[in-house]
Amino acid sequence: MGSVLTQEWAIALAEHxxxxxxxxxxxxxxxxxxASPSHGSEIESKITxxxxxxxxxxxSGGQHADLLMPELTRRVPxxxxxWGASVSAASxxxxLWVELLSGLRSVVHSREIKAASKQALSxxxxxxxxxxxxAVVLGSTDASVDAAMASGRAGVVPLGATSAPQLMLRALTRSAAFSGEGVLPLLPRDALALLEWSHDKLLKLSMASNGAAGPTATLLENDKVLVLLSELAHTALDLGE
Known part of the structure; x- marks a missing residue:
């Protein structure tokens, strides 16, 4: 069964x-x-x-959420x-990122799903x-910020504009689904935690970097990163849990 048909079947099943x-x-x-790549890119298959x-x-109105939420929570990270896999069709x-992330936003704020399940997904x-x-700020698919800080890595080369993390960032900051509302697929406490993490880890790494070609330039000159930080603040302050 093709991915589109599977999705249509899922909706029909949910409305039963x-x-x-x-x-x-x-x-x-x-x-x-x-989830196993058969055509298209690896990330495309996983998202689809x-x-x-x-x-x-x-x-589904929360029907069988106890069955699906743990699997979704396991597979999202x-x-x-x-991140390092090639992307054959960037647009x-x-x-797909927009569709997935906007859908996950609806799920994580659903009133029909148990709070504990939503917290785990968030x-x-x-x-x-x-x-x-x-990955975007460090310019590496090795997303270990602590390792980067310990090694004193600087002057990294940003990932290409069509890499999976860059496309995810575009989806969260450029698409109508997110730029209008400014609310991310996170609960407020996790949005605040991610905002604090960005300051404590990425900003400190930027300040420790030597030269404008390193993470400092990526963090301060990438307007999409700045938009995302603004959206994190809005999500943390604007929504009740």
Missing amino acids: SAAPESSVQELLQLCNVQ SLLPLVAYLEH ELSES EVEA EALKQLQASMLA
């Missing part, structure tokens, strides 16, 4: 007043199979495999494992966004 658990298990298994799960949770991948999303920020 009493969707059987066996069908939801089948959906989950199908999405796990589709998550979209039916997100679509189901958006339309794993997207960062594909398509950026559009924590996973915080990890993913921290990894993305570190």
Whole structure:
């Protein structure tokens, strides 16, 4: 079954007043199979495999959320494992990021899903966004900021504009889905924690860097990074949990 058909089936299943658990298990298994690259880029396959799960949770009114939320929470941070993979169609991948992240925003703020499940997903999303920020600012797919600080690394070369983390950053700061509302797929406490992490880790690394070609330039001259920091502040202050 193609990814689009899988997503349509997920929505139809979610809108069923009493969707059987066996069908939801089948959906989950199908999405796990589709996570393996068959066509397109590695990151494209991974994002596409998550979209039916997100679509189901958006339309199900919380039905079977206990079954799907742990799997979604486990797989979201794993997207960062594909930061260094090649991207064959940048515009398509950026559009997939927008669809996935806007859907995850709806899920993490859903009133029908248990608070503990939403908190776990928000924590996973915080990890993913921290990894993305570190990859963009450090110019490396090794997103270990502590390791970079310990090594005194400076003058790194930014990742290409069509790399997976750069496209994720564009999705969060340039798309209509986010630029209008300015609310990220995070709970307020995690938005605040990520904002503090960005200051404590990335800004300190920038100040320790020697030369304008290093993380300082990337952090201060990349307007998308600055927009994201503003969105983090808005998310932390604007929404109630």
